[in-house]
Amino acid sequence: MERLPAHSLILAIDDDDMVRLMLQDILQREAFEVICAATGRQGLELVSEKRPNLVLLDVMLPDTNGFDCLQTIRNMPGNAMLPVVMLTGMDDLDSVNKAFQLGATDFIAKPINWPTLPHRLRYLLRAVATLEELAKSEAELRKAQKIAQLGSWDWCVATDNMQWSEEVFNILGVSRHTFEHKRHDLFKSVHPSEVGKLQQAIELCLRSKHNFRLELPITHGNGANHVVHIQGEAILEGQRVTHIHGTVQDITERRHIEERVRFLSYYDPLTGLPNRTLYKEILAQAMAYCNRHGTVLSTLFISIDRFKRINETLGPKIGDQVLKMFADRVVAELRDCDYISTNADYELAGMTVSRLGGNEFTVLLNHIQDTRDSVKVAKRIFHAMQQAFTVDHTELFVGINIGIAVYPGDGQDEDSFIKNGEFAMNHASEHGHNNYQFFSKSLNVAAFHKLAMENSLRRAIERNELQLYYQAKINLRRQKVIGCEALIRWQHPELGLIAPSQFIPIAEDSGLIAQISDWVLEKASRQTLAWQQNGLCQGLVMAVNVSANQFRQYGFGNHVRELLSNIGLEASYLKLELTETILLDHIEETLVTLRDLQALGVKISIDDFGTGYSSLSYLKKLPISELKVDHCFIRDLPHNEDDMAITAAILALADALGLEVVAEGVENERQAKFLLDSGCEVVQGFLFNRPMPADEFAAFVRKFDSQLVLSSDV
Template identity: 40%
Template sequence: MSEENMQQLILDSTDKGIICIDTAGKCTFVNQSAQKMLERTEKELLGKEIIKLMCQAKPDGQCLPLHDSRICSLFLTGQGCTVDDEQMYRENGSSFPVEYSSYPIKNNGNIEGAVITFSDISERKRAENRLYHLANYDDLTELPNRHLFLDRLRQAITRTKRHKNQMALVVLDLDQFKKINETLGHEAGDHVLQEVSLRLSDCLRKCDSIARLSSDIFAITLENITKTDDIHQIVKKLLENISKPFHLTNHEIYITSSAGISIYPTDGTEISILQRNAEAAMYKAKEEGRNSYQFYKIEMNEKSYQRMMLENSLRLALDRDEFLLHYQPQVDLKTGKIFGAEALLRWQHPKLGLVSPADFIPTLEETDLIIPVGKWVLKTACQQAKNWHSNGLGKDLRISVNLSSRQFVRPGIVDTIRKVIQDAVISPHLLEVEITESTIMHNIQVTIESLKAISAMGVRVAIDDFGIGYSSLAYLKRFPIDTLKIDRAFIRDLTIDPDDEAITSLIVAMARSLKLSVIAEGVETNKQLLFLKDTGCDHIQGFLFSKPVPEDKFIKLLQEDHRLSFETEEKNSQKRDYCPIL
């Protein structure tokens, strides 16, 4: 084989494309790899201008003059280059990304052209684009993530500052979204998030930007704002779109959202401050009842700080033994005797003292703290009941414990209850778990299975706050329940509102037909007591007999055999701090 043939064989054996050009930029040599990548024959390529094979063009698509094209201008001055952001064209006009190196061909010091070696880097570019997408976009909704959004927010601020106008940052959170994941599953939750992202995007203008910051929190920038009314209209539309029904398999659900708004430059000129203020306004919207929006006000920061400190303190409270239980007696209307107690969570803060349940229970519910704290309540209440029984205080005294929605739907709740009973060595029938009406109706089949397993242990089941939900008689017959607790909303105006009287009488009659016991909550007056007794209600609890009390005071009530007197004159209603845990 001749030396020339050997050289040709070597050049054709490499997987890199090789093209030689003359000083006019025309191809004088191409190897087989170059022909293959460009999908052209040697005959078609020889004599062709290199700038017509590469993306060396003006914005209007016309080829650059030879002296302006990067690949030619360099070698003409005796310089080499390596480039990884170029495109080359195939015969059919399609392009592909290449990485190439170009070096001048010199003969006795004279430049006669250049040799160009290149590789198709399509796979690498796809991988880079995928990594960029993963780093900057939310995989579920395809919206920009926090990282990309902050960059876009920075750009939006720069544009707003340059044009001397205003922009708004909106932080939007779905109200009680976790309940969807817990009751219908994460697949349903993911579907809702995808639909929400589409609905929000449909409300925005071309100049606006949206991102998913975290699980159910979205952020939106509204640019080119000339008047506050523009913000009102857009945010109202956002909330209205989200409040429309979501159609899932076998389910139609409704959710709402809360939004907070901060305005540049009025509410801050730095990203962190704008974001913090928008979040503070969003929390204020939630406090005001959800399904609304709030513009930032200076005083909101103090409340946000207090909320943060409260949550931080709550996360330490369990380990520091700051939680305790109070017990509200439950009284039999036939004998007037205490037959049970509802365990209610209290928090003894080292600096704030006894914190109202209304101030910290919602925070527990909104975080995962409700799970360990709820387990502690169940365990402590059962152990306390065991101590009472061991000390001869109420042999058949029943202890009632609320289960939060998040506790009840969590896998393993049945095993948790079983272990707590075993550890406390307490008879299962002396424990009653209370579940709200809304909780049991979220996922009927799962609820029935869990309640059957709990009931099979011998543990009693009560539906709490009955009457304010949407359960039907048909469903009640399917649930293995023992007790209905009439919500205090019906008891409060019992003797002055005919509708409440009718509803309460109906609940009692329905319970008797289903052979269920009935407890009326929130009984505060003797008139309420007498009405309930005449109606046939089995049990009551409320301030008329006793508010929730610490363990030592509850023990004293048992030791003194404190009973309900039906001759007692009506007591004045008292403001209560009642807020049931779990």
Template identity: 40%
Template sequence: MNNPEQSQELVLVVDDDEVIRELALAVLEQAGFAVAEARNGLEALESFRRLQPDIVLLDVMMPEMDGFAACRAIRELPAGADTPVLMMTGLDDTAAIEEAYHAGATDFITKPIKWVILRHRVRYMLRSSRAVRDLRVSEARLSNAHRIARMGTWEWDVLQDKFYWSDEIYGIFEIDPVGFDSSYHAFLNSIHPLDKELFDSSLDKACRNQRTLSIDHLIVLPDGHERHCHTEGEVCVDEDGRTTRISGTIQDITDRKRIEEQVRSLAYFDNVTGLPNRVLFREILDRALTFARRYEKKVAILFLDLDRFKEINDTQGHSVGDDLLKEIAERLKRCVRGYDIVWHGLGVIDGSPVARLGGDEFTIILEKVQDTQGVIASTQRILKCVAEPFYLNDVEICITASIGISIFPDDGADAVTLVKNADAAMYYAKKEGRNNAQFFMQALNDAACERLCLERQLRKALANEEFVLYYQPQVNAATGEVVGLEALIRWQSPELGFVSPVSFIPFAEETGQIMLIDEWVVEAACRQIGAWLGCGLTPPRVAVNLSGYHFQKRS
């Protein structure tokens, strides 16, 4: 088909009368059209295939192939379905006109032809043809966009209770249009039972308030599978304000919902155990505390840390460590299942109150706590549950846990304080021999503050040269001879005063700072021996004390 913006529009004139062809050629060329000629139907088909004109002026009575047959043949060509055909006939009767339309003619004109009018007739038919063609292209693009977006259009004639669906919607609902009862009741039956009441009330509200309907809902397919859909609708009313029609779109958003769920899972759930992570734990703990404040209830926060999990992870491998975390998560969920908790209805897997904060740390929320005895019973049950042997890859693995407990509102009024205090209680449980549970006490908080202060000052001690070595003689008891010296480290802190090695050495081992301290001790002892030798003194053997943790890290 010729593009009118790039070239003249082409008119194919088909008539066995040479005079008619010449007159048509003169009039149409003067009007700005390009013109091609054919003497009969067969020539017309050949010219049409070769030139693909924008419009055909076709005489009816011609030799070899008349206009009716030629029109039908043109309509069967790939490019001929939408090309306008204007039949020229001298047969001014109804039967000929009807036969022309049956043959596929767009319009007809009778002879003798009014040539002044013809060019306007052709121009009008071409403009209409372009409009129809553009509309079809637009519809095709819209249909393709709807297909890609999994979206269809619908309209409900409220007064007649009749739904009109596009093919896309029938595809989304997987319903055969043939035999489908297109009533509102039939449509509502496709909505998921859990969403029917919500959808019905939302549509009723949109009609009453003359507002846009916008709702996400589930539908049930004929085979029982479910799909997520988003429905939009606009309400049309008559002059009396009655709703007469609602039209809109339905989009299949199943894939989007699946992606949203995946994103939500990554954001709120631990990827190893499937338990709620730190973010979701904090949100739900805040909700639990809000509920407890409103109804003057107590909430227990259990902070659980696995004992010696790192040893298992290092010796058995990280894959076994991950499998162990999964098994522990399942045991914890089974152990606390049935407890009255705030997690139900909030989208948490299995309604579990158990969360994994990271590493080997878990938390458990117990709601509506009546007394400490109930909490003690729960923690003892959890400890026993964790202590039972695990069998992973035909290897028996035994592990225990230490649990710290804080109670709202006794041990804190907010989530941060409660978790911090439960964490402090857990460390106290480890100090008390592991595999036990301890309640938070204020003394633990004071001790934790002291630990933080000690850690902070210890980090500055090396840089500020606050350590000093004392050399204690080692004497042979039989002869009284000094046979050696033992280098003993002491810490004189400007802020804490004299700090006993009994206080800071174990803490340095726990925090890993003992590595730097050991190195300083060896270097300081060597410097002192060098100084003695420089003064002409020959010192005896000098012993230094190194942490076993130091050698373990070096191995």
């Protein structure tokens, strides 16, 4: 297949009119395009303007000689490979030699052999086209090698002649002036400690004809340390290795990327500690060592108490700084700890402390002699955390909880061991701040029970297993039911009726509490409207407990407005009970939501008043209508003087602020009489009724409102 332009353009520069006419006639009949020039100056102009594919150039021209014209053509940009054929006399050998020295492609002796001329020119054009393609391929190869930082080398065994591609010089940082074309040139940049490895690989390739691949450290010509990949392949003639051909590639950047990927895969980028993946690998090795040698290990599972509040209050940036400082403090405390030793089979000294994720860390103690050693380490960590963390000129104190798991005993493999350690840690957090707990099998049973309860609770709503019970609020002076509180119960198909104290904490931990709270609010509101439409419980105000998650949902006020509108219940018949903790946390956002509810007409009650950290300054600002005195202050009335004083103080405070008061937990007539005499008219408790289903409650209200329940001296 001919590699020729579609229409090859031939430029003939000759002062002989007949030669020019013959060239035009013969070559045009062979599908060439031909242009002619009678002088050197005219010819040079056509070379620059027309860019011919081949030039026929006479040695003798009227205004210059062909040699000067040839030099000028070669010096023009892009004409290095332009075929230039000199036309000279048959016996003019000096002209032929000089033409080749100056860069002529070929020569044709005059008189010209006209029949063979087209074939000869086609051959020249085809050869030049092939050379151009080869040059282009080599240029692309050099470019590709430069991009890939890949160079090639070839070593002749017999002559010890070494040849490098241009990129090898760049990769090794070697100057061509110092290149001796010998095998030892390949060793000069390799780190001295690794030269022997490369020499052995080449010798083995010569003897056994095995190809080789090596990754070696080198010192670049600029003094920087790099890593290269060198490979060699034996070239055979018969059974004898005549050459070794190979490549050199700079893989320094790839190594850095691989190291970064490994770091991100096995280490926590914030603290630099091993992450969960690496911890599991270390733990698996440590367990195997324990199995072989009969030793014991322990792990402390540490969580920072209420860390979420730091993130929510001060932002994740501050939270990250606390985590980093916490990790550094733990590592520093344990660095010289006598109870942490290392195994000679693998390094654990730098891997003892790990971050499993979030605010959870572990400390692996291998080769412990006694489980009491774990407690000693735990106490050291507790002590280290007593000092404040100073972040952005703010002092923060953090509490921690520690779960302790011991192997063998607390898990058959790393997954069960970690699971049990985290059970112990969560159990510790349930018992207060700065507490540690060892894992026990009872914790596992409790955890599985809790998980089973959570799974059942997720399906309880859709299966209509949740029910609302109602407890009356009684006005003692009027002897009338003026309201009630909606209380949730769970009618489990297997476990029977489950009290809120058993499943509400699970709902809060699992995130189901908001969904359940919304269900309670809607169900109670619909029940209130249904009683009104049936002529029952007229004027009764329904009280519904609101969870923190529900209250802090964006647009909670609008949600209540839409709910009441869809149901058709007037807002004045709904009272929302919130704890002091909910009201005083994020006070600015709380005020916005409370004012939305107040504008709607919904009443707000503070539940369990007096048990939290009340602030009178905030109490003045909050748009509330009622205080509920907690049952813990009512239980020992009227015999406990402290409870009497506290209850009287709450009643006086409510009176001063113009707030209604409800006393909950009233169980006997003496309590009711004391409260009424002290100015508290509304009570709630077992003295009058226990929480009951809707139908029973309606019947109770009808009966209570039609007769006196208390004796006449109350």
